[in-house]
Every structure is written in structure tokens, then in C-alpha cells.
Amino acid sequence: MVTSLNSATFIGIDAVLVNVEIFMANGIPGIMIVGLPDISTKEARDRVKAAIKNSGFVYPVKKITINLAPADLRKEGPVFDLPLALGILISAGLIKCALNLNDYIIAGELSLNGKIKKVNGVIALGILAKKLNKKLIIPYENINSARFLGVGFLAFSHLKDVCAFISGMRTPDGPKEIAAGAEEGSIYIHSPEDCDAPPSFEKIISDINNKERNGENYPDFSDIKGQKLAKRAIVVAVSGHHNILMVGPPGSGKTMLAQSIAGIQPPLSLEESIETSNIYSFSNKKTSDETGLIAIRPFISVHHTVSIAGLIGGGASNPLPGDISLAHNGVLFIDEFSELSKKTLDSLRQPMEDKAINLSRSRFSIVLPCNFMLVAAMNPCPCGYYGDAKHECRCSSAEIYKFYSKLSGPILDRFDIFIEVYSTDLDKLTVNKKAANSSEIKNLIETTRQIQLKRFEGSEIRFNASIKSSDIEKYFAVSDSALELAKSAVKKLNISSRGYYRILRVSRTIADLDRKKEIDADSVLEALNYRNTKLLRV
Numbered sequence: 001m002v003t004s005l006n007s008a009t010f011i012g013i014d015a016v017l018v019n020v021e022i023f024m025a026n027g028i029p030g031i032m033i034v035g036l037p038d039i040s041t042k043e044a045r046d047r048v049k050a051a052i053k054n055s056g057f058v059y060p061v062k063k064i065t066i067n068l069a070p071a072d073l074r075k076e077g078p079v080f081d082l083p084l085a086l087g088i089l090i091s092a093g094l095i096k097c098a099l100n101l102n103d104y105i106i107a108g109e110l111s112l113n114g115k116i117k118k119v120n121g122v123i124a125l126g127i128l129a130k131k132l133n134k135k136l137i138i139p140y141e142n143i144n145s146a147r148f149l150g151v152g153f154l155a156f157s158h159l160k161d162v163c164a165f166i167s168g169m170r171t172p173d174g175p176k177e178i179a180a181g182a183e184e185g186s187i188y189i190h191s192p193e194d195c196d197a198p199p200s201f202e203k204i205i206s207d208i209n210n211k212e213r214n215g216e217n218y219p220d221f222s223d224i225k226g227q228k229l230a231k232r233a234i235v236v237a238v239s240g241h242h243n244i245l246m247v248g249p250p251g252s253g254k255t256m257l258a259q260s261i262a263g264i265q266p267p268l269s270l271e272e273s274i275e276t277s278n279i280y281s282f283s284n285k286k287t288s289d290e291t292g293l294i295a296i297r298p299f300i301s302v303h304h305t306v307s308i309a310g311l312i313g314g315g316a317s318n319p320l321p322g323d324i325s326l327a328h329n330g331v332l333f334i335d336e337f338s339e340l341s342k343k344t345l346d347s348l349r350q351p352m353e354d355k356a357i358n359l360s361r362s363r364f365s366i367v368l369p370c371n372f373m374l375v376a377a378m379n380p381c382p383c384g385y386y387g388d389a390k391h392e393c394r395c396s397s398a399e400i401y402k403f404y405s406k407l408s409g410p411i412l413d414r415f416d417i418f419i420e421v422y423s424t425d426l427d428k429l430t431v432n433k434k435a436a437n438s439s440e441i442k443n444l445i446e447t448t449r450q451i452q453l454k455r456f457e458g459s460e461i462r463f464n465a466s467i468k469s470s471d472i473e474k475y476f477a478v479s480d481s482a483l484e485l486a487k488s489a490v491k492k493l494n495i496s497s498r499g500y501y502r503i504l505r506v507s508r509t510i511a512d513l514d515r516k517k518e519i520d521a522d523s524v525l526e527a528l529n530y531r532n533t534k535l536l537r538v
Contacts, residue, residue, distance in 0.1 A: 003091040006105045006134070007083040008125055009068075009075045012319060012359070012366030013282050015124035017105070017132065019069040020080065022087035027063030035068030038076045038317075047078070047110050048085045055114035055160040060092035074363075076318060079119050082108030082137070085159055086166070098168035104154070105129050106137040114159040118142055123278040123293075126151045137162065140186050144292025145277070147190055148270060157186040218262040218299075222437040226424035230257055233419045233530055235441060238264055238331075239448040240509030241463035242502075243352065243374040243414060245337065248421030249388045254377035257421065258333045261375060262299040263438035265330065266446040272297075272329045272462075275369065279321050279328055298330030300372075304339035308347050312357050313368055319359045324351050327372035337376035342406045348374070352414040355466065371466065374415070390423060416465060416502045417530040444513070451512045464509045469501045476508050477518035485524045495531065503527045 003022045008015040031045040052059050066084060068075045083106040089095045107125055109117040118141035126149035129136050136153035138146060143155050156162045165187060224231060230246065234257055237244040246254045268276065277293040302311065302323050309315070313322030324332060334340065351357045355371040381400050385391035395403070436444075452464055455475055461467050467475060478486075486507070490500045506527040507519045516523065 001091070003087045005083045005087050005101055007080055007107055008105055008121075008128060009073065009079070010077070010121050010124060010282070010318065011073075011364060012368060013121075013124060013278055013321065014366070015121060015128040016073065017128065018073070018075060018080075019067075020083045020087055020106075021067040021069065022084070022091045023065045023067075024060065024062040024088075024091045025065070029061045029063060031064045031066060033066045033068065035066075035071045036074045037068060037080075038074060040078050041068070041075050041080055044078065044081050044084055044110075047081055047112065048088065050112040051081070051110040051114040051159050052085055052089065054112060055158070055163070057089060057094050057163075060088065060094070062092070064088060064091075074317065077119070077121075078109035078117075079107040079121070081110040082106055082116060082159070082162070085110060086162065089163060095163045095167045097166050099166040101137075101166065104135050104137045105132075108137070108139045108156075110159060116140065116156055116158060116162070120281050122146050123149065123274060123281055126153075127278070129153075140188060142292070143188055143190070145281070146292070148293065149274065152191045155186075155188040155190070161187055219256050219260045220438045221260050221264060221441050222435045224253060224256060224260060224435075227253055227257065227421065230419050230421050233417050234261060235264070235445065236506065236509055236513065236526075236530070237373065237375070237417050239445045239513055240416075240452070240505065241371075241373045241465040242416035242506055242509065243465070244376070244417040244419070245412075245415045246375075246377045246419055246421050247380050248377075249391065249423060250379060250384045252421045252423045254421050255335055258335070258375045258377055259301075260438065261331055261333075264442045264445055265297040265299070266442065266449050268294065268297050268329060276329050279325050279369070283321055283326060298327050298372075299333065300327040300330065301333045301335070304334065304336040306340075306344065308344050311344060312347050312351060312370075313359055317361075319361065319366060319368075321368050322357075324348070324357060324370040324372055325368045328369050329371060330373070331375055332372040333375045333377075335377050337378040338403060338407060339378075340406075342408075345406060345411055346408065349408075349410055349414065352411075373465070376415070377421075388423070413496055413498050416506050418532055419530060420532075448509070448512045464505050464512070467505065469497075472501060472504055476504060478504070478507075479518050479520050481521045482507065482519045482524045485521050486528075489524075489528050493528075493531075499531065503531055506530060 005020045007018045007020050009018050033042055033045065049059055086106065090097055105125055105128065107119055109119050111117055116139040118139050122138055122142040122145045125136055126146055130149065130151045136146065136151060138153055138155050140155045140157040146153050221231065233244060236242065238261055246257065248254050273293045273295065276298060280294050300323050306323065309322065311322050312324055313319050351370045352374060355369065357368050357370050359366050359368065380386040381393055381395045382403050383394045386393040386395060386400060453462065456462065486500065486503055489495065503524065504519070507523040510523040510526050511519045
């Protein structure tokens with residue numbers, strides 16, 4: 001007789017259903033695992049054997065064959081430990097199953113003493129289970145990551161607890177506080193009806209964001225002296241999720257402006273948090289203890305020496321997310337943008353446009369989401385002082401030409417906003433004029449984001465920057481004078497068609513900030529002011 005259970009493996013950040021088949025026969029005792037298992041899956045033989053013995057069961061002296069189907073899909077990770085152990089115990093008749101395990105996807109790593117350890121990818125498992133109308137059996141330590149997914153699950157801390165429950169020998173103790181860890185004997189049942197409602201999640205997220213803001217881990221907006229134009233451009237960029245490029249001499253405040261963005265980003269919604277957390281669960285990044293999810297909108301700072309694989313993702317067998325995917329629904333900040341290699345710069349072209357990156361391997365191809373807002377900063381020349389009123393540039397024309405030759409037209413055309421950041425005069429640095437702080441700016445941006453969400457209700461669009469060119473006429477109300485101004489400017493300034501639509505997107509965000517129902521000429525004029533590519537000296 002063959003015992004069959006459901007588990008899953010992962011391709012990229014997606015879970016794929018795997019059927020675990022266990023067959024026992026007389027013969028030389030041992031376990032044979034077939035179906036393209038990797039090293040960690042093969043090593044499950046020893047972990048499972050020790051866990052079964054240390055959970056009070058007699059390990060069967062049989063020839064055990066385990067098939068992981070489909071056989072042509074590589075199986076990776078220790079998630080198969082728990083389904084393997086349960087399958088062996090059921091096949092050997094050591095436990096009688098009173099539960100229909102075909103309704104469950106089972107995942108969990110076993111320690112040698114039988115304790116069920118936390119595994120990565122529970123969010124992807126939940127998404128798969130919801131799609132297939134199944135439930136989960138997972139480690140107790142993964143409760144926080146699963147309870148907001150809208151899927152039913154059972155969570156256990158020890159192998160013998162799973163066995164006692166599925167054989168009907170034990171029921172859970174009832175709802176209890178979810179602990180970070182669990183002692184032996186902990187069982188937790190969760191049905192979709194028990195899922196925390198979004199308001200509960202939003203309150204937790206709000207509290208976490210307030211703690212983060214009070215921690216002063218980034219510059220406050222009010223600490224930035226002067227830079228009125230640059231600060232306005234930053235607010236517009238964050239409000240509409242627009243890519244922004246800042247050019248200016250060393251010490252002008254580009255990095256401080258970029259870092260201040262971390263404090264003015266609005267909180268993640270539940271849907272955004274689940275998407276982002278699913279990516280992070282495959283990168284061993286820390287999540288919130290309160291939610292088990294990513295609670296703070298990402299702000300990823302990238303050094304200019306980053307490799308292409310580190311930036312866009314990669315890996316030999318199963319590609320891992322890169323920095324652009326870790327910045328999904330948040331900000332990717334690249335300082336010294338012009339110092340990136342030309343190949344690395346050009347690798348950003350497709351993800352900036354498509355908001356996703358396709359990584360192809362010989363056996364499969366995966367798509368990773370990367371809807372990030374790119375914030376880039378750079379000097380105007382190799383010495384940093386080209387065009388600066390206070391310092392003389394030491395670069396030759398040839399050096400300046402070579403400096404900008406790496407920045408191709410297509411990559412620059414994907415920025416919505418270009419601004420020049422000048423050094424602030426000493427007089428302005430010493431003036432204690434009251435300015436809006438990060439909390440006030442954050443509230444303004446959050447209200448503007450809500451306007452966008454209401455506009456795009458019923459669609460998958462979240463930001464003005466994400467709308468397709470073909471949908472602009474449907475969602476954006478534009479006055480005749482504004483439209484005429486935009487078209488006239490495009491002709492006179494030789495702006496591309498992509499640039500034209502980016503001007504309209506930025507104009508819509510400016511109008512939202514100013515609480516205007518339609519894009520007017522003033523909104524377009526401000527957007528055109530941010531489209532000044534001449535500051536790049538090309």
C-alpha cells in the first residue's frame with residue numbers, strides 16, 4: 001500500500017505542489033528517496049529516523065521507498081521532513097489517521113528530538129493552499145507569518161503532537177497568545193474565519209511605524225535646511241512612486257535627502273506586506289515579531305560596486321531575489337549612480353519599465369516582482385564640481401564626456417524627475433526657521449496615496465507612476481490647456497513619447513498633492529521643471 005501526502009517545493013518565490021509517496025516492503029532496511037532531491041532533502045533520512053525514535057515510536061525495520069512527484073522537478077530544502085515522518089508512521093501502521101490529510105499541504109523541518117522547526121516560504125505555501133482550496137500543517141513558530149493569509153492551518157511544535165492530533169487522540173487547548181517560540185505540546189488551529197481583519201493589521205503596522213519613526217534611524221525632513229525645490233520634488237516622487245535622479249556636488253545634501261525618504265513613506269497595506277514578506281522569506285531577512293510580516297516599507301540602499309546578480313537577483317539552481325526585488329513596494333536608493341558599471345546600469349532598464357524581472361535558467365524561468373521607486377544620486381562630473389559656483393571643476397571635456405557615456409538615453413528616460421541639488425548657503429544653515437517634519441509630510445503623502453487608491457479602485461494599479469500609457473486617458477482628467485502645454489513642450493524640448501507620458505503621471509501626482517480634480521497647466525509646468533535633463537550636461 002502506498003501512502004500519499006501533499007507538500008511543496010519552491011521555484012523562485014512561488015510554491016509548487018509536490019506529492020510525497022511512501023511505500024514499504026520487506027527487504028534490506030533503509031530509505032531510498034527518488035524524485036530529484038537535493039542534499040538537504042536526502043539528509044532528511046537521518047533526521048526523520050531520529051525524530052521518530054525520540055518521539056516514542058518504534059522505527060519500522062523495512063525497505064522504504066519515497067517518491068517526490070513530479071520527478072522532473074528539483075526538490076530543495078528541509079520542508080519535506082514532517083510529511084516524510086508522517087508518511088512513514090502511517091504506512092507502518094504506527095498511527096491511524098482520522099484526518100483527511102489530502103486536504104492539507106504539510107511542511108516542517110524536524111530536529112533530532114522531534115521538535116518541528118521553523119521553515120522559510122510559509123507565505124508562498126499559504127498562497128498555494130488558497131489557490132488549491134487546501135489548508136496547511138506547519139511549524140508552530142510560523143504562526144505569525146500565516147495568520148493574515150486567509151487560509152486555514154494547523155500548527156504544531158512537536159512530531160508527537162501532530163501524530164496525536166491527526167489520530168484523534170488529542171484536541172487543541174483552545175485559542176492562546178501566539179508566542180515567538182513554543183514548548184513541546186503546543187497546538188494551534190486557525191480557520192479562514194479567524195483571520196485578523198485588515199483594521200487589526202493596520203493598527204499593528206501603525207504602531208510599528210510609530211516606533212520606527214521615534215527611533216530616529218533616519219534624518220527628519222525638518223533637519224534639511226534650505227533645498228526647497230529638492231524637498232518638494234522628493235514629496236512629489238514619494239507620493240506617486242516616481243523614479244528620481246538627483247545631481248549635485250559633494251556635500252550638497254543628496255544622500256541626506258534620499259535617506260529622509262525612509263521616514264516619510266506611508267505604511268504598507270496588508271496586500272503589499274504579504275507580497276513583500278513573501279520575497280523576504282526567501283532571503284532570510286528579519287520580519288516583524290508582531291505580525292510575522294514585513295511591517296516597514298522597504299528602503300534598500302545599494303553600493304555602487306554591487307554585482308548584477310546582487311542587484312537583480314540570481315543563483316545557479318534556484319535564483320534568489322536581488323536588491324530590486326527586496327525593494328518591492330518601497331525604495332531602492334543608489335548613491336554614486338554614475339559609478340555603476342555600464343552593464344549594471346543597463347540591467348535596470350527592463351525592471352524599471354516592467355516592474356518585474358525575468359530570470360531564465362536552462363530548466364525553467366521565474367518572474368520576480370520589483371515595483372520599486374528608484375532614488376539615484378550622482379555628482380555632475382568626476383571631480384564633482386562641474387558648474388558649481390563655489391568650486392572650480394578640474395575635469396577635461398574628454399573626462400566629462402566619458403563620465404556621462406555610461407548613462408544611456410534609455411536608462412535616463414526611465415526617470416520621472418530630475419533635480420539639481422545645490423550646496424546650501426551658510427546663512428540658511430544657521431536659520432532656525434520652522435519646517436514641516438517627517439510626520440507631517442508622511443501624513444500628507446498618505447492622504448495623497450489614498451486619493452490614488454480610490455482612483456484606481458477595482459484595478460491592480462496602486463500608484464500614479466504604475467499606470468500604463470494606454471490607461472492614462474481613462475483615469476486622468478486633464479484640462480485642455482494642460483494637454484496643449486504638455487504637447488507643445490514635448491515638441492520644443494524633443495522629449496520622447498515615454499517622457500511625455502511620464503510628465504502626465506507626475507502632473508497627476510502634483511495635482512493630487514494640491515487636491516485638484518484635474519491636471520491643470522500649473523501642474524504640467526511643475527512637472528516640466530522636473531524634466532530638465534540639461535542638468536546632466538549632455
